Amino acid sequence: MELNFTILIELLGTFAFAISGIRLASGKHIDWFGAYIIGLVTAIGGGTMRDLLLDVTPFWILDSKYFITTGVALIATLLFKDKLFKWGSTLFLFDTIGLGLFTIVGITLSINAGLPLWVCIVMGTITGTVGGVVRDVLLNEVPLIFRKDIYALACVAGGGIYFACSYFNLPTDITEIIAASTVIVLRLVAVKFHLHLPQLQALNNKSKDN
Template sequence: MENYFTILIDFIGTFAFAVSGIRLASGKQIDWFGAYIIGLVTAIGGGTVRDLLLGIRPFWMLDGRYFLTTAIALLAVLLLKSQLVKWWNTLFLFDAIGLGLVTIVGISKSMDAHLPFWVCIIMGTITGSVGGLLRDVLLNEVPLLLRKDIYALACVAGGLVYFACQYFDFSVPITELIAASVVITVRILAFRFHLHLPVLNSMDSNQVNKP
């Protein structure tokens, strides 16, 4: 039951991330196949890096449903394009949902490898954020991960809550739901209220050489 629940949120997260990638690609004069690739990279990029770091075969090589899920996401964007444009900031919403769900999947899979909790949090953050990083690089955008937006830190917050729930003996589905909700909520609140870390100001040569 618990394993099936993790699989479910994995595919929901894959769909959400794929939609966010395809939606962003739609404004870049990219054809349908190119949009599919962008959606696929967004959906599986972080998990691929995670699995390589864990020394295991990337998950999508063992399950073709990730390719099918991305195809369904492309079809949904094509059929519901006018509705998606009308919805409030659809790209951001799907990206936030994908971020939360996929982060938790990364933590869960890292726990299966019996890694320390802090490594699991790092792996969850990689799973959640690297796909978006690759998407932005391919589309010639400044990656969200490197901007002042609260992005990777939302994954870290969700990871900390995940292990706090474990400490209090919450069931796995409840733990995953709470932790994913924290990631999504932190991301949405940071966007809504313009919360961000301080920006690193440039240091020109004149400033550096001043006594």
């Protein structure tokens, strides 16, 4: 049951991230295949980086369901594009959902690998954010993780909640739901109320005359 629930989270996260990638690609005059590739790298980029750091075979090499799920996301986007694309918050919402779900996947897999708490949180953050970074770089956008919005910090907070729930011996499924919801809600609230870290101000490098 626990394993099946983790797989469900993975598939939902893959679908959500793929939609966010395809949605962003739609404004870049990219063909269907290009949109599929953007959706795919958005969905598997973070997990691939995580697996490489853990020195294991990247997950998508062992299972084709991530490719199929991305294809389903592309078809859904093409069929319902009028409803999806006229909704200005589509990219943000799907990216936020994917962020929360994939953060938990990364944490869970790291726990199963016997890694310490702080490494699990880092791996969860990498799993949740790197795919979006690759997507934005390929589409010539400033990655969300480098903007002033709360993004990676939401993953860290979700990781903290995950281990807090584990400390109180909550069931794993409930812990994963609460932690993923924490990431999603924190990101939604931060954007809704314009909560963010201070921006780094430009340094004054004016040379002085001798």
